[in-house]
Amino acid sequence: MAINMEPAGSRTTGKVRLHPTQNEALLFEKSAPGKRAYKLPPLDVPAADAATLLGEAHRKTAAALPELSEIEIIRHFTRLSTWNYAIDLGMYPLGSCTMKYNPRVNEFVSRIEGLAEAHPYRPESHAQGVLEIIDLLQRCLLEITGMDAITLQPAAGAHGEFTGILLVRAWHESQGNPRRRILIPDSAHGTNPATAAICGYTVENLKSNADGGIDLDALARQVDGETAALMLTNPSTLGVFENQIHKIADILHEKGALLYMDGANMNALVGKVRPGDFGVDVMHLNLHKTFSTPHGGGGPGSGPVACKAFLEPFLPTPVLVRKAGNNGLSELHWEYDRPQSVGRVRAFYGNTGMFIRALAYILANGPDGLRQTTEDAVLNANYIRKKLEDLYELPYKTPSMHEVVFSDKRQLVHGVKTGDIAKRLIDYGFHPYTVSFPLIVHGALMIEPTESESLEELDLFIEAMRAIAREVEETPELVKTAPHSTRVSRLDEVQAARKPVLRWRPAE
Amino acid sequence: MAYPADYRYTREHEWIEVNGSIGTVGITDYAQSSLGDIVYVDVPKVGDAVTANAVFGSVESVKAVSDLFSPVSGTVTAVNGDLKNTPDKINENPHGTWIIKVELADPAELEKLLDAAAYEAFISEETES
Numbered sequence: 001m002a003i004n005m006e007p008a009g010s011r012t013t014g015k016v017r018l019h020p021t022q023n024e025a026l027l028f029e030k031s032a033p034g035k036r037a038y039k040l041p042p043l044d045v046p047a048a049d050a051a052t053l054l055g056e057a058h059r060k061t062a063a064a065l066p067e068l069s070e071i072e073i074i075r076h077f078t079r080l081s082t083w084n085y086a087i088d089l090g091m092y093p094l095g096s097c098t099m100k101y102n103p104r105v106n107e108f109v110s111r112i113e114g115l116a117e118a119h120p121y122r123p124e125s126h127a128q129g130v131l132e133i134i135d136l137l138q139r140c141l142l143e144i145t146g147m148d149a150i151t152l153q154p155a156a157g158a159h160g161e162f163t164g165i166l167l168v169r170a171w172h173e174s175q176g177n178p179r180r181r182i183l184i185p186d187s188a189h190g191t192n193p194a195t196a197a198i199c200g201y202t203v204e205n206l207k208s209n210a211d212g213g214i215d216l217d218a219l220a221r222q223v224d225g226e227t228a229a230l231m232l233t234n235p236s237t238l239g240v241f242e243n244q245i246h247k248i249a250d251i252l253h254e255k256g257a258l259l260y261m262d263g264a265n266m267n268a269l270v271g272k273v274r275p276g277d278f279g280v281d282v283m284h285l286n287l288h289k290t291f292s293t294p295h296g297g298g299g300p301g302s303g304p305v306a307c308k309a310f311l312e313p314f315l316p317t318p319v320l321v322r323k324a325g326n327n328g329l330s331e332l333h334w335e336y337d338r339p340q341s342v343g344r345v346r347a348f349y350g351n352t353g354m355f356i357r358a359l360a361y362i363l364a365n366g367p368d369g370l371r372q373t374t375e376d377a378v379l380n381a382n383y384i385r386k387k388l389e390d391l392y393e394l395p396y397k398t399p400s401m402h403e404v405v406f407s408d409k410r411q412l413v414h415g416v417k418t419g420d421i422a423k424r425l426i427d428y429g430f431h432p433y434t435v436s437f438p439l440i441v442h443g444a445l446m447i448e449p450t451e452s453e454s455l456e457e458l459d460l461f462i463e464a465m466r467a468i469a470r471e472v473e474e475t476p477e478l479v480k481t482a483p484h485s486t487r488v489s490r491l492d493e494v495q496a497a498r499k500p501v502l503r504w505r506p507a508e
Numbered sequence: 509m510a511y512p513a514d515y516r517y518t519r520e521h522e523w524i525e526v527n528g529s530i531g532t533v534g535i536t537d538y539a540q541s542s543l544g545d546i547v548y549v550d551v552p553k554v555g556d557a558v559t560a561n562a563v564f565g566s567v568e569s570v571k572a573v574s575d576l577f578s579p580v581s582g583t584v585t586a587v588n589g590d591l592k593n594t595p596d597k598i599n600e601n602p603h604g605t606w607i608i609k610v611e612l613a614d615p616a617e618l619e620k621l622l623d624a625a626a627y628e629a630f631i632s633e634e635t636e637s
Contacts, residue, residue: 190572190573436544436571497568
């Protein structure tokens with residue numbers, strides 16, 4: 001298959017093969033002196049002397065920017081855009097990411113002129129429409145989570161974690177002791193310990209029990225008067241619901257510690273169970289996961305933080321409040337006078353375009369639709385589990401929620417690892433699943449189909465995974481050297497990490 | 509790969525070889541094979557204090573960043589500078605590639621560590637689950 005059709009004089013490293021269309025050089029490589037994509041009119045104002053005006057900042061040599069014509073630039077980016085894999089092209093089974101479809105109604109609503117062109121400097125009285133949208137989204141999210149107060153400011157999940165733990169810290173400080181430690185299960189997302197550390201806490205690891213859940217005895221032993229909080233993902237990164245969650249909350253609360261919930265896996269809970277009802281004090285949501293706004297380079301994220309009433313005074317400023325306006329009507333107003341607030345965590349009010357899309361999604365589905373979404377997400381994950389568990393090792397047999405975690409134990413006998421299987425999946429037209437996470441599963445394959453996928457698409461995915469399992473036994477080399485159908489063959493990830501080339505440099 | 513009988517081991521997969529009052533610390537073959545290709549090692553400075561069971565640094569592989577736990581308490585007397593450019597030595601020869609050397613504060617701590625047989629039994633349990 002590997003026909004060497006590389007064009008003569010190619011400046012590639014030899015990794016790139018000729019594709020039915022063609023390969024694409026960097027803009028810098030395509031550049032030739034004198035090409036322009038624009039033509040400026042003659043100067044009709046007095047010329048300024050840049051050297052005098054800029055002083056030391058005046059550069060002596062021209063910047064080495066690529067020089068190309070407009071059509072070359074357009075073709076370059078258009079070609080690259082056709083290489084992308086996207087949710088609009090096929091399934092994206094990345095576990096713990098909830099790469100669900102971004103419904104077109106979201107885009108339609110967010111492009112309505114008055115919303116698309118809303119400006120954060122507009123006076124409040126002229127921005128009541130957008131503020132009503134923000135207010136309604138806040139109320140919907142509070143209803144879904146069972147919490148009392150919320151901020152939409154954080155720009156994404158990890159930023160939400162940071163904001164949430166700032167609230168935890170501010171509350172403990174108001175009680176006289178910020179406390180020293182945060183407990184984090186060994187199955188957690190890496191952002192959890194990073195958040196705790198950046199907020200000034202020492203991270204204490206909590207070992208999972210045999211079912212992959214929290215070990216209540218270990219928790220009770222580890223929680224003390226210096227424990228600020230437990231950061232818990234529920235369902236866990238194994239896709240398993242913590243069915244002792246209320247007891248976990250009780251153990252923490254008895255010692256004055258708080259329960260933080262990482263809402264990354266909220267897609268398994270919406271409409272079914274509310275974190276506020278099972279003892280969570282503060283949590284973040286990912287609008288770009290659970291609430292169908294673009295995810296993964298497709299748009300900015302959004303990580304609202306919801307909390308119980310006792311944490312409300314510490315929320316970032318400003319907070320949206322409703323007050324009496326003219327003519328007996330109520331008006332929404334940004335309140336800044338919040339003496340206990342942790343302060344602003346983001347410019348303006350958050351990624352407003354995402355609020356509009358998330359609200360469109362919530363309203364388009366309605367309560368029953370959202371509940372159905374959760375059920376379908378869980379059903380799809382369990383369908384995949386059932387159809388693959390005879391070929392792939394299932395390290396935790398606990399019932400799955402919205403994602404399923406296999407291990408490469410049976411394939412490892414043939415020298416094939418989870419990363420190899422994931423790369424082979426590309427040849428079958430699917431985006432890889434999440435590889436080697438959670439860390440408590442050796443060689444993990446973490447698969448989250450979401451509710452977006454039809455039975456037909458799920459069957460295609462299952463067929464691909466079953467075919468790969470056969471290849472692992474019959475022709476393991478084929479899998480170990482995948483992908484074979486891409487423009488660029490397997491990349492040297494180790495070398496890329498050890499000796500990264502971060503910028504283009506002209507040939508010597 | 510055999511686990512040297514004269515080393516002692518932690519449940520976090522570090523080994524220590526003791527010569528007089530100096531302990532030499534590295535990570536085990538099991539650790540390097542779980543981590544995969546190591547790309548970076550973050551180590552303390554000579555003179556820094558380390559505490560038994562507490563984090564003294566980290567190893568980064570293409571898969572993950574993992575904390576390094578000190579088998580003993582004491583003061584760092586040497587750091588393996590070669591790892592800056594060739595962290596892959598840990599993958600090639602885990603039991604012969606040291607990360608730090610420590611002047612032991614309390615040699616009695618060594619008794620809490622696992623010997624080679626106990627460590628092998630421990631990792632076979634881990635692989636089972």
